[in-house]
Amino acid sequence: MPYVFTVSPDFTPDHLSGWYIFNTWLQHQTKAAIHLELYDHFQGQRDAIQADKIDLIYANPFDAAMLVREKGFLPLVRAEGESDEAIIAVSADSNVTDVAELAPGTRVAFTDDPDVKLMGMIMLEPGDLDAGNIVPVSAGNYVLVAKHLLKGEADVGIFLAEAFDDLSSMIRKQLKILVRSQISVIHHSLMIGPKLQDRRAEIQQILVDMDNDEKGIGVLTSLGFNSWHKIEDEQMEFMIDLMDTLNT
Amino acid sequence: MIADMNPEDIVGDYKEVTLKLFDGTSRRVLYTEIETPYPDGKLIVSTTDTEGVITHVNRSFVEMSGYSEEELIGAPHSILRHPDMPPVAFKDLWDTIQRGEKWQGFVKNLRKDGGYYWVKATVIPNVRGDKVVGYTSVRRKPSHTKVAECIKLYPTLFSLF
Numbered sequence: 001m002p003y004v005f006t007v008s009p010d011f012t013p014d015h016l017s018g019w020y021i022f023n024t025w026l027q028h029q030t031k032a033a034i035h036l037e038l039y040d041h042f043q044g045q046r047d048a049i050q051a052d053k054i055d056l057i058y059a060n061p062f063d064a065a066m067l068v069r070e071k072g073f074l075p076l077v078r079a080e081g082e083s084d085e086a087i088i089a090v091s092a093d094s095n096v097t098d099v100a101e102l103a104p105g106t107r108v109a110f111t112d113d114p115d116v117k118l119m120g121m122i123m124l125e126p127g128d129l130d131a132g133n134i135v136p137v138s139a140g141n142y143v144l145v146a147k148h149l150l151k152g153e154a155d156v157g158i159f160l161a162e163a164f165d166d167l168s169s170m171i172r173k174q175l176k177i178l179v180r181s182q183i184s185v186i187h188h189s190l191m192i193g194p195k196l197q198d199r200r201a202e203i204q205q206i207l208v209d210m211d212n213d214e215k216g217i218g219v220l221t222s223l224g225f226n227s228w229h230k231i232e233d234e235q236m237e238f239m240i241d242l243m244d245t246l247n248t
Numbered sequence: 249m250i251a252d253m254n255p256e257d258i259v260g261d262y263k264e265v266t267l268k269l270f271d272g273t274s275r276r277v278l279y280t281e282i283e284t285p286y287p288d289g290k291l292i293v294s295t296t297d298t299e300g301v302i303t304h305v306n307r308s309f310v311e312m313s314g315y316s317e318e319e320l321i322g323a324p325h326s327i328l329r330h331p332d333m334p335p336v337a338f339k340d341l342w343d344t345i346q347r348g349e350k351w352q353g354f355v356k357n358l359r360k361d362g363g364y365y366w367v368k369a370t371v372i373p374n375v376r377g378d379k380v381v382g383y384t385s386v387r388r389k390p391s392h393t394k395v396a397e398c399i400k401l402y403p404t405l406f407s408l409f
């Protein structure tokens with residue numbers, strides 16, 4: 001039975017082939033059979049985690065607590081310089097200039113990326129908005145969040161900052177940023193499950209050394225990363241505690 | 249023990265009061281009516297040991313409090329205590345986190361320069377293994393409405409504790 005590797009469903013579509021290349025590289029380096037299983041939605045992935053079908057995961061920070069505390073996962077590495085930030089934006093035509101001007105009943109467009117939605121909802125709190133008094137407008141991806149704003153189907157949108165910055169300049173010009181988060185300590189993490197944990201130190205070292213080798217650099221580039229950094233257990237615990245405070 | 253506040257650090261006209269701290273010591277604080285608005289998009293984060301002595305602060309904490317990181321690490325968290333905060337709020341905070349639960353509330357904090365800033369704070373116990381090794385507080389920007397409610401409510405709570 002091969003080990004199963006999965007990636008948080010919020011990965012950028014451009015990097016889809018990168019994850020397959022990475023998985024091939026990892027199998028070669030570890031001499032282990034690893035199957036890459038991708039899920040379209042977070043719920044499907046969480047069901048697989050609950051059923052103990054996953055051995056390696058590039059996890060969304062929102063799921064880190066469940067992975068560590070309920071499923072015995074441990075952190076390996078994070079992508080250097082990458083952190084998850086959120087943006088609150090409105091249509092450029094909107095009169096709103098500050099979140100504080102928003103009122104209950106505001107239509108909020110978002111995707112199902114759990115950490116971005118969480119950060120975004122926190123940035124809407126200064127306007128007395130919460131899950132109970134907004135009108136949710138769910139969207140399949142961030143381009144669609146933008147389209148809801150441009151068509152007047154939503155009043156504000158919650159974006160992953162990176163995805164907002166990647167929108168075409170034509171779309172971005174028609175949007176106005178109200179808030180951009182500067183949290184910097186919330187990030188995706190590559191984590192290892194119980195079945196593979198006797199090889200944790202070895203796999204961690206392989207990943208940390210990845211940018212020392214020409215082939216490795218090529219694989220990292222296809223993922224949009226520069227290098228992997230080791231995550232200490234306490235750093236992971238700190239991020240889990242931080243997410244826990246935000247999740248209230 | 250926290251040092252008294254220094255008039256040379258204060259910006260603007262100030263009042264003076266001596267706060268009685270929970271550990272039996274007291275501190276002379278100087279405070280002004282100058283509010284520093286909460287920075288958009290940022291979280292102010294600190295961690296303490298189990299006694300409430302600061303062990304970690306992030307950059308936003310340093311910027312908003314006006315103290316340097318060196319002044320903060322090792323200081324009791326009451327270094328930010330503002331005279332307008334009713335003691336019962338902090339009693340509730342400590343009772344809650346010592347039961348192992350999360351505490352959330354609105355806090356007016358005192359800056360080194362005598363000014364103040366309002367936050368919405370969430371404090372949780374840091375559990376490692378089965379042990380509480382400290383506490384982490386994460387603050388976010390509060391809504392005007394909630395702050396206005398606290399400005400009315402807090403003065404009425406001083407007689408309670």
Ligand SMILES: Cc1cc2nc3c(=O)[nH]c(=O)nc-3n(C[C@H](O)[C@H](O)[C@H](O)COP(=O)(O)O)c2cc1C
Binds near residue numbers: 268383384
């Ligand atoms: C993690 C943590 C964060 C805290 N943050 C603050 C704070 O920002 N401002 C504050 O006045 N008290 C804060 N406190 C509460 C203080 O420890 C203290 O109880 C309070 O300032 C009142 O002082 P006293 O308990 O000596 O009377 C915090 C406590 C903990 C455990």
